[in-house]
Amino acid sequence: MRCYRHCWNNEARGNWITCWVGEKQNEIWRMRRDGEVFWVLADEFPVGDFVDEFPVGDFVDYGRRKKNCSFLLLLRFYFFPSSLTLQLPSSRKSSNQSRVVNRKMTQSSVDLPPKGGFSFDLCKRNDMLKQKGLKAPGFLKTGTTIVGLIFQDGVILGADTRATEGPIVADKNCEKIHYMAPNIYCCGAGTAADTEAVTDMVSSQLRLHRFQTGRDSRVITALTLLKKHLFSYQGHVSAALVLGGVDITGPHLHTIYPHGSTDTLPFATMGSGSLAAMAVFEAKYKEGLTRDEGIKLVAEAICSGIFNDLGSGSNVDICVITKVRLFIMV
């Protein structure tokens, strides 16, 4: 029978929701991202099933687990690394009773949503158009100044809010500080679609991981997931990120470059305005800043980027992450 399954990201964002079978037989529930619960034909699913991530709109058929299924899937992951929905290895062995749901596309020739990951079918046509002299379009970039710094109680992230399309300001107030986990946030510079997609994807992977482990996410986990994805696309997914958060091991701040290299730093800047902001940090940063001093310094660094760099402008967004509570100021 057919069941519509999604993968859940986090409280309020993303296209993904999860569903899984409950403790009792016949108890299946699924929750969409705005909290609405759906009914699913529950009779045919056994207890303890765990489903994997599928993109919105996917059709799946319930089926029995084939022998060596996880091995086959691993093979597929290594040979076809373009799958965007990376499946965490632990999800394959979630429980002894877990059975892998087999995906089955309908046999018709109708265009059903494909499995996930990038699809390259328009590449040939676009190349042909390029050869005929029609230039490819520009993408929305986030010109940008993004910064992060570690202060005595945690991490402060800051970003400007201008989104550019060539020389034109496309969005005067866009959000560049993306949610990853309740204790981890990530600023993104580069191509806007790439930063949003990558942070949404890793955010949903972190959520699943939190369900599996029962613990808060660590910043290093987010870092590894992001760098693996970016490296596997060899820099074509053009996202430069400043990742910061506070976990059980303390406050952490990292930068991630589009090709997948990372740095761990006490203060960091990225984007076209990074030199302007770094100048402010190098002059005024010291260890053990208080919260107010830290906020003031971050605001000054972003303003320096806004005034001196043409690709950054509009307002300053600031995000303060501490061990106990999380404040977002816009």
Place this chain on the structure above:
Amino acid sequence: MSIFEYNGSAVVAMVGKNCFAIASDRRLGVQLQTIATDFQRIFKIHDHLFIGLSGLATDVQTLYQRLVFRHKLYQLREERDMKPDTFASLVSAILYEKRFGPYLCQPVIAGLGEDNKPFICTMDSIGAKELAKDFVVSGTASESLYGACEAMYKPDMEAEELFETISQALLSSVDRDCLSGWGGHVYVVTPNEVKERILKGRMD
């Protein structure tokens, strides 16, 4: 010449008081030659959700057909219409899937969400969403549309005034762009009705 300038287009959407308006030009050209003067760029997804697509005309039509298909599946499964922000996420995902060989279109999505609150957003060709509270523009005439809308827009306009504003902004901007024009197609949507009007503009 850019691929977006092959067919020429202009699409704009504006927010009013519990209503929204979405408008486009009507010209279809092949570089500098006009081949149609009644090309439809704004499509209805359901009564309170419209999508306008600018850019390469073939991708406009293909993408529209794909989106209508996905929405119909959604209606069958969920037994209700899609909300505008959900639809925007769907379009963004479909466009990002083709990140390295994109559809050469820029959509403008406009709809009435919960409590009849108007929702507008636009995206670049790979699905980077830009939500706005006032107006969104796209197409070859986008630079002059930005200017015209900034000047003419004011918040909380009623449906009639919104129609006048969006029409003036559209016609004055397409007059400054060779590749779009030949009149306008305007939809003004309130919670109770959808008014579709054709504007007569300069035919050059």
